[in-house]
Amino acid sequence: MKGGYAGSILRVNLTTGEAVKEPTPEDLIRNYVGARGFIAHTLYNEVPKGADPLGEEAKLIVATGPLTGLFIPSTGKAHVGGKSPLTGGYAEANFGGHFPVELKMAGYDMIVVEGKSPKPVYILIDDDDVTVEDAARLWGKGSFDSEAALAERHGEDFQSCVIGPAGENLVKIACISHDYGRQAGRTGLGAVMGSKNLKGITVRGSKAIPVSDIPGLIEIGKEMYRKSVQHPAFELWQTYGTSSVTNWANRIGVFPTRNFRSGYFELFTNIAGPAMNREIVIHNKACFSCAMCCGKYSHVKTDDYECYVEGPEYETTAMIGGCCALGDIKDIGYANFLCDDYGIDTISGGSIAAFAIECFEKGIITEQDTGGLKLSWGDPKAVFEVLRMIAFREGIGDILAEGTRAAAERLGRDSQDFAIQVKGLEQSGYESRRAPAMQLSYMTSDIGAHHRPSWAVTHDLKTGRETVEGKAEKVIELQHTRPLFDTLGVCRLPWIEMELPVSDYAEAFRRATGLDLSEEDLYRVSERVWNLTRMFWVREFPDFGRSYDLPPKRITAEPVLSGPTKGAVLPQEKVDALLDDYYARRGWTKDGIPTEEKLKELGLDRLVREKG
Amino acid sequence: MINSLQPQTDGGRLLKILKNESRCTGCRTCQLICALSHYEENNPKKAAIGVRGQFPAPGGYKISLCTQCGKCIKACPTGAISNVDGVIKIDEDKCDYCLACVEACPFDAIFVHRDFRVPFICDLCGECVEICPTKALYWRQ
Numbered sequence: 001m002k003g004g005y006a007g008s009i010l011r012v013n014l015t016t017g018e019a020v021k022e023p024t025p026e027d028l029i030r031n032y033v034g035a036r037g038f039i040a041h042t043l044y045n046e047v048p049k050g051a052d053p054l055g056e057e058a059k060l061i062v063a064t065g066p067l068t069g070l071f072i073p074s075t076g077k078a079h080v081g082g083k084s085p086l087t088g089g090y091a092e093a094n095f096g097g098h099f100p101v102e103l104k105m106a107g108y109d110m111i112v113v114e115g116k117s118p119k120p121v122y123i124l125i126d127d128d129d130v131t132v133e134d135a136a137r138l139w140g141k142g143s144f145d146s147e148a149a150l151a152e153r154h155g156e157d158f159q160s161c162v163i164g165p166a167g168e169n170l171v172k173i174a175c176i177s178h179d180y181g182r183q184a185g186r187t188g189l190g191a192v193m194g195s196k197n198l199k200g201i202t203v204r205g206s207k208a209i210p211v212s213d214i215p216g217l218i219e220i221g222k223e224m225y226r227k228s229v230q231h232p233a234f235e236l237w238q239t240y241g242t243s244s245v246t247n248w249a250n251r252i253g254v255f256p257t258r259n260f261r262s263g264y265f266e267l268f269t270n271i272a273g274p275a276m277n278r279e280i281v282i283h284n285k286a287c288f289s290c291a292m293c294c295g296k297y298s299h300v301k302t303d304d305y306e307c308y309v310e311g312p313e314y315e316t317t318a319m320i321g322g323c324c325a326l327g328d329i330k331d332i333g334y335a336n337f338l339c340d341d342y343g344i345d346t347i348s349g350g351s352i353a354a355f356a357i358e359c360f361e362k363g364i365i366t367e368q369d370t371g372g373l374k375l376s377w378g379d380p381k382a383v384f385e386v387l388r389m390i391a392f393r394e395g396i397g398d399i400l401a402e403g404t405r406a407a408a409e410r411l412g413r414d415s416q417d418f419a420i421q422v423k424g425l426e427q428s429g430y431e432s433r434r435a436p437a438m439q440l441s442y443m444t445s446d447i448g449a450h451h452r453p454s455w456a457v458t459h460d461l462k463t464g465r466e467t468v469e470g471k472a473e474k475v476i477e478l479q480h481t482r483p484l485f486d487t488l489g490v491c492r493l494p495w496i497e498m499e500l501p502v503s504d505y506a507e508a509f510r511r512a513t514g515l516d517l518s519e520e521d522l523y524r525v526s527e528r529v530w531n532l533t534r535m536f537w538v539r540e541f542p543d544f545g546r547s548y549d550l551p552p553k554r555i556t557a558e559p560v561l562s563g564p565t566k567g568a569v570l571p572q573e574k575v576d577a578l579l580d581d582y583y584a585r586r587g588w589t590k591d592g593i594p595t596e597e598k599l600k601e602l603g604l605d606r607l608v609r610e611k612g
Numbered sequence: 613m614i615n616s617l618q619p620q621t622d623g624g625r626l627l628k629i630l631k632n633e634s635r636c637t638g639c640r641t642c643q644l645i646c647a648l649s650h651y652e653e654n655n656p657k658k659a660a661i662g663v664r665g666q667f668p669a670p671g672g673y674k675i676s677l678c679t680q681c682g683k684c685i686k687a688c689p690t691g692a693i694s695n696v697d698g699v700i701k702i703d704e705d706k707c708d709y710c711l712a713c714v715e716a717c718p719f720d721a722i723f724v725h726r727d728f729r730v731p732f733i734c735d736l737c738g739e740c741v742e743i744c745p746t747k748a749l750y751w752r753q
Contacts (some may be wrong), residue, residue: 070654071644081655098640105657144668155665180667206726208647208655222743229745233711238746269662283672284746286667289644291745293637297671308668 001027003212004066004513006104010130012015012123014196015056015115019130020122022244023490025107029515030158031603033525034065036486038110039081039092040532044611046112049539053085053188054170056116062103062161063199065489069101069209071221072502072508073228076100077601080184082192086172086348086403087424087448088540090185090533091208094452096287097179099159105205110325117197122162124154135199139168142341149590150202161199164343166391170194171424173348173390177340181295181310182287185345187425188403212514228291228498237497240273240406241294242314247272249318249430253564254438254457255320258377259354260420260554263431266523266552267327271317276329281517285310290491292498300333307337312346318429319350324357324383331380338384345448348403351426355385355404355419356396356440360610364413369396369560402538417553422444422449423537427551434568435460437471438577443549444475446571452486453530468574472582480526487526489506499610528602531594535604539612545591549579615650617737618700620751622678626698628752629734631742633648633684635748636673638665642740642749649739658725675748676720678734687716692730 011020032041039061049231051057061081068075078100080545084091104113106127113123120135128306138146141165150160160178167174174190175183184190195197220336228234236244246268249255253263269275276296285295312320312332316339321332339346359365360375367374372396387396399407404419404426420427425448432439437456442449454475463470481502485492488509494500506519517525538544558574560568583590587598599605620627643659651658661675678690680700692706693713702713707730714722714731722731741749 071641071648102658105655148668179665206655206657208651208653208658211654214648214652217654218645221644225745282670283634284637285667285671286639288639290637290639291641291643293746295637297667299671308671395685418650508745 001515002061003210003514004070005029006064006107006209007107008107008109009306010108010111010125012111012113012130012132013115014113014117014121014132014198017132019132020216021500030517031525032529033487033522034109034208035068035077035489036081036092036483037529038063039079040090040529040536042110042112043081043083043090043561044532044536044539044607047083049611050176051083051345052193052537053088054085058192058195060113060189060192060198061110061197064100064104065487066509066513067505068489069104070491070508070512071217071289072212072224073494073498074290074292075489076290077489077491078103079486080176080189082189082539084187084189084424084447085170085191085195086188089448090446090536091189092447093175093180093184093185093186093189094486095176095182096290097159097182097481098288099161099178099487101205101288102205103202104209105207106203107205107207111196111201113196116137116195120197120199122150122198122200122202125201127204127206138199140165143343144180144341146200147177147180150200150401154202154204155464158199158202158204160202163193163389164341166343167191167194169391169393169401171344171390172394172403173341173345173352173401181285181297181340182384183340183345185347190343190357203526211512213511216511218506220504220511224494224504224508225291225502227500228350228494231498233497236290237292237294240277241296243273243296243312243317245314246317247431251564252457252461253560254430254432255436256318258325259323259358259418260350260427260431261558262561262563263433265322265325265327268322270327271329271332276312279329280333287491289508292491292494298333300330300337302330305334307334308592309337309340314337315349316346316431317353319347319355320383322370322429323350323354325377326380327378328380333384335387337381338387342387344387344391347349347428348392348426349387350422352390352400352404352407353383355407355415356386356400357382358418359411359415362413364411364415371395420449420552421549422551425449430457431553431560431565433570434465434565436465436468436570436574436578437474439551439555439570440471440475440582441478443575443579443595444479444582446530446537453483455482468581469579472578474584476585478522479530483529485521487529495572529606531598531602532604532607534594535599535612540576545593548578549592550575614652617649617735617739619736620738622753626736627738628680629736629738630750631675631677632748632750632753633673635746636663636675637746637748638663638673638689641743641745644738644744645690649737651718658727660721660723660732661740662723679719681718683716683718684713684722699736699741700733702730702733707731707748
């Protein structure tokens with residue numbers, strides 16, 4: 001077996017209760033490398049066209065990459081994938097922590113969960129022993145209690161990922177939680193777990209992860225750690241983590257405020273990094289093998305509530321703080337805790353709460369819909385209650401639990417214009433009317449409006465916030481680079497923030513695996529995966545094309561209300577120009593469909609012909 | 613053990629490893645380098661240092677590290693454990709894997725793995741101190 005890989009794929013069929021081990025195929029490794037690549041291929045190859053995302057045919061895939069768990073910085077990542085119940089398209093999310101390395105040490109590169117259990121269960125993996133266990137006593141518990149109960153039952157040396165009530169209730173923004181504060185948040189994969197009656201996966205591994213060149217790995221690992229701790233931004237990152245972004249985002253007017261009406265929140269200093277550290281942070285909390293440590297652990301206490309919570313991360317601060325106009329970091333921390341315990345994605349959760357507040361303000365929903373609750377900007381109790389109603393599908397929460405796109409379709413009255421989503425996925429925390437490359441990133445991301453595949457705000461600042469020229473080229477470059485980390489099974493942040501070069505990762509990959517894939521080859525894999533995930537959307541939606549890449553009307557027609565970007569819109573002609581350039585550079589049709597030649601060039605033509 | 617490493621010294625004096633748990637982020641890079649250095653394996657489960665999260669409450673981490681206190685020496689019924697020039701050593705030939713030492717250790721700093729027929733313990737090589745990104749581990753001069 002190649003180094004870098006655990007060597008096996010585990011298939012668990014919950015209909016039959018059977019678990020089967022298969023060797024990780026050599027050609028899957030060569031063509032798709034790992035994690036995200038494995039998910040994209042498995043999904044396209046194995047899940048039939050038109051499958052119900054919450055049905056028995058759907059699959060839930062948890063995959064690591066060849067660098068996951070190895071001795072280089074930040075290798076604690078696993079990706080989760082499937083068909084999204086929220087968008088109907090390609091779904092992928094990831095979490096860091098200690099589960100991924102444990103899974104690999106148990107001997108598995110990937111778990112494919114199939115079928116549907118007749119009753120609540122969890123999967124127990126102890127090296128080679130795999131069983132499906134009764135979860136009756138866990139069902140209904142919050143994420144924190146569920147994870148703690150599994151640790152209690154099996155021991156602290158087991159690592160678990162679980163769903164909360166939101167996943168059980170098939171809430172389409174439900175996440176999967178691990179390590180008391182790390183989530184595979186986006187695209188509703190918690191609901192896919194819930195639909196299978198799968199409460200969690202618990203794993204312990206004792207085996208070494210094979211490595212082709214141990215002295216070589218030690219050498220480059222030490223070098224990468226040295227570069228990290230000596231980087232000028234290392235101390236800043238250790239001190240604030242992602243919350244260091246909040247001040248900056250407001251100063252440049254990209255902080256999503258009051259459901260993206262503005263890019264500037266007047267109370268931002270109350271919720272930014274320094275306030276957070278002063279008021280709630282008690283400890284740093286890293287993922288496996290991570291030097292820079294973005295995770296901050298907080299204890300939040302007021303007269304009304306008390307909780308321990310990891311974060312809030314920047315995204316949560318932006319989407320629950322800015323978007324709902326909560327100007328107290330403690331309120332954001334508690335809302336974060338509620339989301340984590342219910343098992344709700346804080347990005348979509350914040351966005352939907354803000355959408356509900358705006359609907360209430362405009363009379364589209366009323367006290368009759370909310371059970372007497374008044375919704376207004378800046379009211380923490382309204383936000384807490386809306387999140388609870390979503391998690392348990394109570395009252396208006398039942399409609400909101402479907403996501404902003406579906407909720408707006410149901411509620412009508414032009415609410416689609418301010419449902420801030422693309423492809424059905426709520427846009428994450430950057431208001432981008434004056435950041436064309438960032439907005440294009442959201443428009444073309446392969447899971448919907450998320451920043452993981454491409455984050456281009458600094459590029460917009462550097463090259464002009466009005467110009468569209470050159471933006472598509474940069475976005476494509478980012479969409480091949482950032483997802484490369486998702487394919488290798490490592491966090492991309494040390495590359496961005498500690499400036500570890502891609503060449504270091506390519507070298508670590510070669511030393512770990514002994515495979516002769518060059519950096520260029522790895523980029524080729526990244527482009528292949530990008531085109532395959534695009535083809536997944538094409539396959540699932542007969543009318544898929546340019547219209548699916550468009551932002552909501554607020555972005556193109558409603559000027560930003562206040563702050564440094566006041567008055568900005570991204571007009572439709574710029575949106576069109578960005579997409580024209582993007583499609584042409586990708587070798588796609590004018591409607592955004594990969595061409596025959598492109599598929600052939602990437603070696604995808606046969607797969608698409610057979611499974612398309 | 614594949615590699616028996618030498619303890620770190622300064623001018624002939626043995627250096628001891630101290631911990632500052634308030635700085636520990638639970639990244640476990642110490643465990644990775646420990647196992648890589650001693651067994652040439654990427655396997656944090658073969659580390660002679662423990663890191664345990666205290667979640668969800670009260671947060672933070674407990675580091676398990678040998679302080680050479682010697683309680684294990686007294687607890688060992690076969691005389692397999694001794695202090696050799698300031699470093700605790702377990703004699704593989706004398707050890708009968710009763711795990712009395714593991715029980716007796718006040719710091720949870722004696723470890724077992726199913727691949728090994730004897731428990732294992734820190735040899736003060738200091739690789740963990742060198743790699744720790746937050747200086748949660750440091751030398752006592």
